[in-house]
Amino acid sequence: MVRKWVSWLVIGLVVLIFSACGSSSTTKEANTTTKASEKLNYPTKPIVIVAPSGAGGGWDLTARAITKVLSETNLVKQTMTVENKPGGGGAVFMAEYATQDTKNDYKLFVNSPPIIINNLKAEGNSPFGYKDTTPLAQLTKDYGAIVVKADSKFQSLAQLLAEIKRDPKSVTVAGGSAPGSMDHLVAILPIYKSGIDPKMVKYVSYDGGGEAIAALLGGNADVIATDASSVGEYVKAGKVKVLAVSAPERLGGDLQDVPTMREINIDAEFTIWRGVFGPKEMSADAKKFWEETFQKLVENDQWKQELEKQGWQSDYKNAEEFTKFLQEQETLISDMLKSLGMHK
């Protein structure tokens, strides 16, 4: 009797576990090769796209959007799954990937500027960077935004910078991530470019953009730096004012009245790009397959809808352009970290 119970329990548990885990991968059955790659010897196995963070963040949402559209539109006929590998802002995953998966054509991952930042910064350094991967494509972009409360005494970036210049201790700048990471760089960039010593700035880091916005609304921070795509609702509700965006030209929608940093004579620009990477020694066939596939993906209507839903802007760069862009980014970020004394 008891024994029977235990066996049922175990079976029940196993079934539950598998149904819960397997649910995300029950898309299409593993088919043969896709039409486009008839000449290519790839892909012949299921493919994994890794989001090197926990579930729910920007990397995770990007990875899920890519797999969803690629399998629903049959651009990739093999089963595709998303894996989360959290830890160290992506550094934990990179350490494993760059050493053990250098030839694994079936494991790709999503990343953004932190792949360069982590590799260059002194503390919490990741010994591996984009050069230990094969950049495949940049898919989307977002920009940084400098945000204050709607009733703030700073109604322009110039006012804010003047006050920081006058007394750096009087202004609390906050962001959703640690010093030396993206939000910090976005906040520091205009300050640095307008000739103020960035080390003087009072920067408080919160756990994630949500907490940073809460601090701003609750009056615990005077100004925050965050992603431009995440503040639209607060602007519409009249709770916050965006002083500037780090884009080359004005953004649309709720932020159309917000000047770029360039417009107010600050020579600063910062793009929060997101792209897909493969292993360093990726086979030529696999690389060709993904170049063609991402090209088709960005032209697909379903992908365009998905981008609109998420509030992301499309910005496609193919493997070659993306690699070149990454080199430029590395120089830019390297300069900024040096000016902050945070370069390794």
Place this chain on the structure above:
Amino acid sequence: MAFLLEGFQTALQLHNLFFAFLGVVIGTAVGVLPGIGPMSGVALLIPVTASMTSGLNPAQAATSSIILLAGVYYGAMYGGSTTSILLNTPGESSSVVTALDGYQMAKQGRAGSALAIAAIGSFAAGIVSLIALVLLAEPLSNVALKFGPAEYFSLMILGLAAVSGLAGNSMTKAWMMTVFGLLLSTIGLDSVSGVARFTYNISFLYGGLEFLTVAVGLFALGEVFKAILHNEQNNDGIAKIGRIIPSREELKESTGPIARGSLLGFLVGILPGAGATLASFFSYMLEKKISKHPEKFGKGAIAGVAAPESANNAASGGAMIPLLTLGIPGSGTTAILMGALMMYNVQPGPLLFDEHPDVAWGLIASMFIGNIMLLILNMPLVKIFAKIIETPTKYLLPLIIAISIFGVYAVQVTTFDIFLLLGFGVLGYLLAANDFPLAPLVLGLVLGPMIENNMRRALTTSNGDFFVFIEKPISFVLLIAAILWIVVPFIMKLKGKSVIVNEDM
């Protein structure tokens, strides 16, 4: 009110009832299984719900899928207590404290009562927090915003001061364990300055020690090692299950803790970043403090199950407030719910109730229905789950080990965490064998980063001026409470009253 009625109309549509039911069933399963916590459960189901609701129009699809996902969320809060009580293996961080008294109750053959009271407490708390959500969402979200770094710091200090609530026989040992927990919490990348501490360039350590790995290792594996080494199978394995329904006396004993747990849990839940785990710890410590029989805690006091289980459920209701009114997720799970809403082009934020009243109110109404479903669903399950305790130890122990390892691997996906788990299992055994309480260590691990980060945030803002903590009224009150919590027992002892201050009881 009219909106709420409309919400009920939405939620009572047949397909939405079905989605709510599906959500709570999956949620219960997710809660029972260690490893798949509410966060990964909700995340895994997002793509599934997307394809399930693809036949509906976008607004309806958004409502239905968020109903399902929220069902998973609070369903998991119900289910989370089960393995804590039966196997001393917390399914997720918010039910770690439940293991303290719940497992003792199970050992005494009162597993049925413990499980039932957990379900009843969760239900009561769920309803209380929903009513509060309907009536007070707007004003409360503004209060929550006022909670800045200084206030958080003082709240956490109060939590630390209350650690006596988790002490066993010796306060000294409890404090030692707390400090050990605080020390462990400093491992990893410091999130304020970005400096790596105690990581020795091992990238696995950049993120710090995972709370659940440590808790499962200490509690579950520690207990397993003890059972193996002390050959307990004869008396332990065949503990009789007593009655399933709690006695009238037990119900009466639990009313107060449930009410206080609900209230406290709800308030802590509203604060972004504090969450269900802290709520459960705080309510447990509060109950022990005000109980007439504090010596019963840790030995199977039903209040020690009722309070934290109510609190963690109420906290999940409270966490919906900043999410729905401001678009600020207070916990990992609500962050994922927010992501799910955004997938349907529903932007959570200050305008949610104006722009998508059907989604917001439909969700709230469905939570009422879901809580009732969960109570009906869970009461018969109690009978079934309680039988697990009858399993002979020779099957049960391997099962616990398997569940623990599987659970930890499912969350962390690294073998490093499995070794960590085993290490903490051994440590847990050694500490428990020498009468060191484990709960303070776990509490220290949770509170450490919050105390430190908020203190440094507050000091950065005030340019290093420590007076910031007493200049802010809420912070000041909390600090005073913390001091009283420690000092009052000493004064009472001086006056000749018998209270637990140090050593012996």
